[in-house]
Each structure stands twice: as structure tokens, then as C-alpha cells.
Amino acid sequence: MAVPKRKHSNSRTGKRRSHHAMKPKQLQSCPRCGTPQPSHVVCPNCGQYMGRTLVETEE
Ligand SMILES: [Zn+2]
Structure with a gap:
């Protein structure tokens, strides 16, 4: 198996x-x-996604 000949410098690792x-x-x-909510996620406030209620929230 091929093995690196020299240790990488900290600078090279950091780069x-x-x-x-x-x-x-x-x-x-x-x-x-x-x-505000992440996209493609059921709304945490009203429980809606793609115009449908998927999770019932108490309101
Ligand atoms: Zn909502």
C-alpha cells in the first residue's frame, strides 16, 4: 500500500x-x-406544509 513519505505541515492541513x-x-x-422556518419542513407554528395541515397545533 502506498504511504505518504512526509508528514503534512500544519499550514497545509489548515489550508x-x-x-x-x-x-x-x-x-x-x-x-x-x-x-421563519427552514425550507422543505412542516411549519413549527401552524403545522402546514404544501398548503395542507399535517400536524395539529393547539391554538
Ligand atoms: Zn406557518
């Missing part, structure tokens, strides 16, 4: 990991109640 940072999640507002 590779410079692309690993996470971005904050983008939130969109619910078309019914306007609550």
Missing part, C-alpha cells in the same frame, strides 16, 4: 480545512403565518 466552515441555515417565512 485544506479552510473550506470546511459551515454556513448558517437559510430560513424562509411560512406562506400562511409568516414564521
Whole structure:
């Protein structure tokens, strides 16, 4: 099996990991109640998704 001849420098490791940072999640507002929510997710406030009530919420 091929094995690296030399240890990677800390600088080289850091340069590779410079692309690993996470971005904050983008939130969109619910078309019914306007609550910010992640896309493709049932609304946590009114329980609606694609215009249908999927989760009953106490209100
Ligand atoms: Zn909603």
C-alpha cells in the first residue's frame, strides 16, 4: 500500500480545512403565518406544509 513519505505541515492541513466552515441555515417565512422556518419542513407554528395541515397545533 502506498504511504505518504512526509508528514503534512500544519499550514497545509489548515489550508485544506479552510473550506470546511459551515454556513448558517437559510430560513424562509411560512406562506400562511409568516414564521421563519427552514425550507422543505412542516411549519413549527401552524403545522402546514404544501398548503395542507399535517400536524395539529393547539391554538
Ligand atoms: Zn406557518
